[in-house]
Amino acid sequence: MNTEADVNDFIQNGYQEYLTHLSIDPVILGYHQQQLKILLLKWKGYKDWGLPGGFIKQREPLSKAAHRILKEKTSLSNLFLQQFYVFGDSPYRVQERSPQEFRDKFNLQVEDDNWLLKRTIAIGYFALVDYSKVRVQTDFFTEDYQWWDVAAVPKLLFDHNEAIDKALLTLRLQIYHQPIGYNLLPEKFTLPEIHSLYESILGKELDQRNFAKKLIALGLIQKLEERRSIGAHRSPYLYQFVKEKYEQALQEGIVHTY
Amino acid sequence: MNTEADVNDFIQNGYQEYLTHLSIDPVILGYHQQQLKILLLKWKGYKDWGLPGGFIKQREPLSKAAHRILKEKTSLSNLFLQQFYVFGDSPYRVQERSPQEFRDKFNLQVEDDNWLLKRTIAIGYFALVDYSKVRVQTDFFTEDYQWWDVAAVPKLLFDHNEAIDKALLTLRLQIYHQPIGYNLLPEKFTLPEIHSLYESILGKELDQRNFAKKLIALGLIQKLEERRSIGAHRSPYLYQFVKEKYEQALQEGIVHTY
Structure with a gap:
């Protein structure tokens, strides 16, 4: 038009x-x-x-x-x-x-x-x-x-x-029962990347270590046998979302916390 | 009409x-x-x-x-x-x-x-x-x-x-960030009452002790200095919702778990 x-x-x-x-x-x-x-x-x-x-x-x-x-x-x-x-x-x-x-x-x-x-x-x-x-x-x-x-x-x-x-x-x-980051992050991402996305969405600071530990413990993201090389001594592991876990959480009405 | x-x-x-x-x-x-x-x-x-x-x-x-x-x-x-x-x-x-x-x-x-x-x-x-x-x-x-x-x-x-x-x-x-039980239960209720309501809504069994402990720990309900007499040796404590806690949770986007 x-x-x-x-x-x-x-x-x-x-x-x-x-x-x-x-x-x-x-x-x-x-x-x-x-x-x-x-x-x-x-x-x-x-x-x-x-x-x-x-x-x-x-x-x-x-x-x-x-x-x-x-x-x-x-x-x-x-x-x-x-x-x-x-x-x-x-x-x-x-x-x-x-x-x-x-x-x-x-x-x-x-x-x-x-x-x-x-x-x-x-x-x-x-x-x-x-x-x-x-x-x-x-x-x-x-x-x-x-x-x-x-x-x-x-x-x-x-x-x-x-x-x-x-x-x-x-x-x-x-945020903890829809794979929201899934659509906003690249398929494989580092922990600092997902951490800062979730901080943006929630509009507040999250303790980086606890945040990552929790997501991993809940099975919402999983560590890959792959790293990204971003400097001489810096090659953080990559992670990906486990979509089935979100779907299960949504079906069962289980709400996750951090 | x-x-x-x-x-x-x-x-x-x-x-x-x-x-x-x-x-x-x-x-x-x-x-x-x-x-x-x-x-x-x-x-x-x-x-x-x-x-x-x-x-x-x-x-x-x-x-x-x-x-x-x-x-x-x-x-x-x-x-x-x-x-x-x-x-x-x-x-x-x-x-x-x-x-x-x-x-x-x-x-x-x-x-x-x-x-x-x-x-x-x-x-x-x-x-x-x-x-x-x-x-x-x-x-x-x-x-x-x-x-x-x-x-x-x-x-x-x-x-x-x-x-x-x-x-x-x-x-x-x-269920954990709106005071849903607030509208379905009497103002003062016993733990078994809220427990069975939440089981009905979630459509599954919840461990009664953990469920109550969690709600109390999160501050979503509080114990009153008042009991209901329902039999010779049965007079369970009454509880009530703490609405401000739900409002706070909703504002801050904190999602509770059980």
Whole structure:
């Protein structure tokens, strides 16, 4: 959707292709240089940044819609994607939007009863992506994108700060029963690498020795007979996730601690 | 909505009052005689049982809608109510419903494009209720209700078995960072009472001594200077939840184990 003709068609006729009242707002997280990063977009005419978003097609299964929207934004398929909350309480999620806003920001004509102005309840998904593989797609409505350190996210549009907080809370609560690091780290990693990722997600310091001992004792990660050479006297062992252990924990409802 | 006139008005004009494409399907759980129970309804003309459900009003905040629907069904206010998943993938959540089905089951006329036949994505909430206080309300569409042991739920309508499984999984995962027992037990309880509730939720046996020791050590429950007299030589101590500990755990993303 890059030409003005496409956009006008979407505005006038999109209600035939998409469900009204519902959007999918993905919180896209990647890990780079020991920072947990989030992908934000800048919409035309708006001062503040915001989350990407998209609509569900009339007969499209919900999770298929989420994957399609993620692919449209990041060019990536088969991402780790998980629902975390439905946002329908804040004034932004109850009130209709103003046609004047559309005219002012995008210089587009919309009628008062246009489907895009209706109250929209947002289904939050978080995606864990390999930062280096993302190729961000912008469209007519967006003029820029940027990866932000999750610890330094600015004030965002609508209720998007709340969405990010909720996504991070969910990540933290699930960190010991979903292989979350699995999607953010390379297949083989060192203990310092996983340690600093988990510190980023939890937003606090973890004792490095106890942390590693615990993950190994629980069987969540295993040591490989392979080292990485990073200097004259430095060649730490590599580790990998044991996915079955997470699946078992999830099935049995066993919650691990550290 | 008990008369046929009310029902016809709801069918013909309900789209003006409610959002189309969205419903709230509550999984209502109570605890009675050492069993975790779920409230199911029987719709007129259907063989299988199903979850209760309701629609969101045009300008009603989502969580307010959930509380209103719960109150309509159970007569209770201020329940512990939590979103757990949005269901939009199964064929029941993608296809439109047949007007013939409505005519056959309820003996009501609906046109092919009626709002009630449209694809409906269901927002799942679970409610933890005091079983003894519930006064179930049935309406024109339902002919019976019953509390079922969660371990013996029959095959249900639509994707409702999946909804219950997902609700229980969420309960299990959150059992150590939400004061779930708080809403299902009396304010003061004995160790055997909380032990058997947690066994019901987790669906497996827990060593009674370790379980209690752990909850006490974590500060999640505390012993009172008060006993319950249940026999000549039996007067177990009473305990209560320490809600602040759960709130702290939830904020900090600390996950407890047993």
